[in-house]
Structure formats: C-alpha cells, structure tokens
Amino acid sequence: MGVVLRILVVMHLALFIYTLIGLQNWLAWPQHFVDSVLWLEFSLLPAMLLLGLANPLLTRLSYSRGVVATCALAALGGTFGRLLITPQAPDWDLLLADAIVMIVAASTLLSYFHLRQRALSPRLSEARLQALQARIRPHFLFNSLNAVLSLIRYEPVKAEQVLEDLADLFRVVMKDNRQLSRLDREVELAKRYLNIEMVRLGGRLKVQWNTENMPGDAAVPPLMLQPLVENAVYHGVEPALNPAPIQVNIFRFRDQIHLDVKNPLPPPDAVREHGGNGMALENIRERLLLHFDAEATLTTQAASDYYQVHIVVPYREITHDDAASPFSGG
Structure with missing residues (x-):
C-alpha cells in the first residue's frame, strides 16, 4: 500500500x-x-x-x-x-x-x-534493533537480582522462579531478533517481565490483560510489547504510591491488529526528572515502518491522568517464530 x-x-x-x-x-x-x-x-x-x-x-x-x-x-x-x-x-x-x-x-x-x-537497509535496522535490545536498563537487572537475594533465604522456590523468568527474558533479548515474531510469544515475554517486576513492586503493580480477541499467530516485530509495558511500569507505577492498573488491550478488527498499552500518570510532584519514552517508541516506530511500511502506525495520547500507546499493524499469520523472512513486509 x-x-x-x-x-x-x-x-x-x-x-x-x-x-x-x-x-x-x-x-x-x-x-x-x-x-x-x-x-x-x-x-x-x-x-x-x-x-x-x-x-x-x-x-x-x-x-x-x-x-x-x-x-x-x-x-x-x-x-x-x-x-x-x-x-x-x-x-x-x-x-x-x-x-x-x-x-x-x-x-x-x-x-x-x-x-x-x-x-532502510538491514544493517542500519540491525543497529537500531540492537539499540532497542540494549534498553533493558542495568538498574532493572540489579533490582531483579536484589529481589532474588531477598527471597533466597525465606522463599527459595519463588526465588528460583524469578531467576528462570529473568534468564528467559535475557535469552530472548540477546538472541538474533531480526525476524517477525508471533504475537502470543510477545505477550508471554511481557508477562515474564511483569512477573519479575511484581516481586519488587508487590501489590502496587496491577495489570489488566484484555486479549480475548487476540490472534496469537499474528506476525509482529519482536520486542515490541515488552518495552511498552516496561515504560508503563517505570513512568506510571514506580513513582506513585497507589497507582491505577496498567491496561493492555490486544484485538483483531477486520484485517488489522490493534495493541493498546495504557498506564496511569502519577501526580506532577512525583514524576521523574526525565521523560525517557522517546528511544523505545522511536525504535518501534522505525521497525514498524521497515516491516509494514505505511500499513502500520504508532500513535500516543497523553492526558492529565494517563498515557496511552496505540499500535496498528496488518494481520499476517505465521505458524512459528521463524516463518517470516528478516526485514520483509510479507
């Protein structure tokens, strides 16, 4: 198109x-x-x-x-x-x-x-993708390890589960992610990340998943959802004492996949000193352009009490993670 x-x-x-x-x-x-x-x-x-x-x-x-x-x-x-x-x-x-x-x-x-x-050659895109993969912040790794250390003595089973989630998350981040990925795989990866953050944030972190109409076999760029929920946690949950839940809505409408990530915004006096959303969103926007050209869009909406990212991609079915060619539009 x-x-x-x-x-x-x-x-x-x-x-x-x-x-x-x-x-x-x-x-x-x-x-x-x-x-x-x-x-x-x-x-x-x-x-x-x-x-x-x-x-x-x-x-x-x-x-x-x-x-x-x-x-x-x-x-x-x-x-x-x-x-x-x-x-x-x-x-x-x-x-x-x-x-x-x-x-x-x-x-x-x-x-x-x-x-x-x-x-938009693959070499430039690989460099951009590597920048996105590097966005798993060091403080997240250190905080996760500290959370595991606090659990080892009193809840060893839970600590083992957190380490497994952390290992799975970084295994995906470090692999070659140039090909399109199944949507259900991206959702599972985001949930693994949130499981780790729940150990650190406890009851303050609540997520509402609305994925009843989500086609799990839809093809999307890898590491598209996890940075969005990471931003939602970092900017919407961590600074607030009693934050509202993060909302993730994924559904198919006709021949398009719609993905919404909506997070609450804390009071102005609790907002972090830096913005921080730009690099992840720009990387995702560039990869959407590379894979789907004008058929995909990424828009954001900021209100007084919430921030929302809305992504639309054409529905293309893949049976497994390696079914789509690297950097292809089909």
Whole structure:
C-alpha cells in the first residue's frame, strides 16, 4: 500500500508541474490539465494492474532484468492509455512519446525506491534493533537480582522462579531478533517481565490483560510489547504510591491488529526528572515502518491522568517464530 500511494502521489504531482511548464494562457490550463489527467489515469492504472499481476514473475528476476521488465510494462500502459483516449487512427509519434514518458517515470520511481531501500537497509535496522535490545536498563537487572537475594533465604522456590523468568527474558533479548515474531510469544515475554517486576513492586503493580480477541499467530516485530509495558511500569507505577492498573488491550478488527498499552500518570510532584519514552517508541516506530511500511502506525495520547500507546499493524499469520523472512513486509 505504501508503494502504491507513493506512486500515485509522485505521478500526479509531476503531472501538475508538467501542465504548468510552458503555459502561456491560464484560460487554457484547466482543459490541458483535464486532458493530461485523463491520459495519466488510463495509462497509470493499467500499468500498475499489469505490474501487480506480474509480481510473482518479477520477483524471480534479477534486479536489472526486473527494471527492464517493469519499464516495458509501464510503456505498455502508456500506449494503452493513449489508444483509449484516441481510438481513431493512432499517431505513432505520440504513442512513442507516451511510452518514453512512462519509461522515464518508471525509471525515476525505481531509483527512488532503490535509494529508499538502501536507507532502510538491514544493517542500519540491525543497529537500531540492537539499540532497542540494549534498553533493558542495568538498574532493572540489579533490582531483579536484589529481589532474588531477598527471597533466597525465606522463599527459595519463588526465588528460583524469578531467576528462570529473568534468564528467559535475557535469552530472548540477546538472541538474533531480526525476524517477525508471533504475537502470543510477545505477550508471554511481557508477562515474564511483569512477573519479575511484581516481586519488587508487590501489590502496587496491577495489570489488566484484555486479549480475548487476540490472534496469537499474528506476525509482529519482536520486542515490541515488552518495552511498552516496561515504560508503563517505570513512568506510571514506580513513582506513585497507589497507582491505577496498567491496561493492555490486544484485538483483531477486520484485517488489522490493534495493541493498546495504557498506564496511569502519577501526580506532577512525583514524576521523574526525565521523560525517557522517546528511544523505545522511536525504535518501534522505525521497525514498524521497515516491516509494514505505511500499513502500520504508532500513535500516543497523553492526558492529565494517563498515557496511552496505540499500535496498528496488518494481520499476517505465521505458524512459528521463524516463518517470516528478516526485514520483509510479507
């Protein structure tokens, strides 16, 4: 969807600029613009339809051959558009000019998408992902170990469970997390993290899980939910004496997965000196862009007494954690 939207916007913007070049009479511009738009629609839409139908074949070609094939299909679309507008005896010079225009446009768009892909290359994304993985703060590790030490003498079984949760959490954080993950795996990871924090915070930490309509097989970026609940604990629960519960709502609506994390905000005099939400949210937003492009969104809402993060991703099913290709949109 993001590719289609960018093509439509760029082509119509270029058409608008083209109709202004060499304009001598403003009274003639509306008719000139309408004629140009009519040609563009009858050329661009068939070309995009052909490219969509040919996509399984194009993906098997090398990049250079794929460029040639894409430009040829674009030229065919331009020729088709001109024939629809002027079904009488064709003007071969005009048909050739239309084909050249579509080839130039296709080449320009392909160059743009190629540069954009390099800007979002796996190496840069891996670096961003490593930054996100490093967000498990040292103070969290030290506090968890201190909580375990306090339990070893009096509640050894509980201390053993906390150590198991801590080991599982860091095992996931330290592994190669470039592939999409199942949603139920991300929920389980967040619950393991919250189990550790409950040992330290006791009854102050309450979480309401609303996951009855959650499809566990949905594909999401790894380590997407745990940083959100960590922020909710750090900014909403720790500074307050009697905080309200953290609310986590996950559900499917049509072909989209909605994920909400809502945490209370403590009184102004209890707020921490630093904000701290930015890096985790920005990392998640960049990985959503990488995996799903314009089909995914991350929005935040701050009120006087709560802070909410809302994520929407397209529903794509995977049967296991390794079913999706690294950094792919499918």
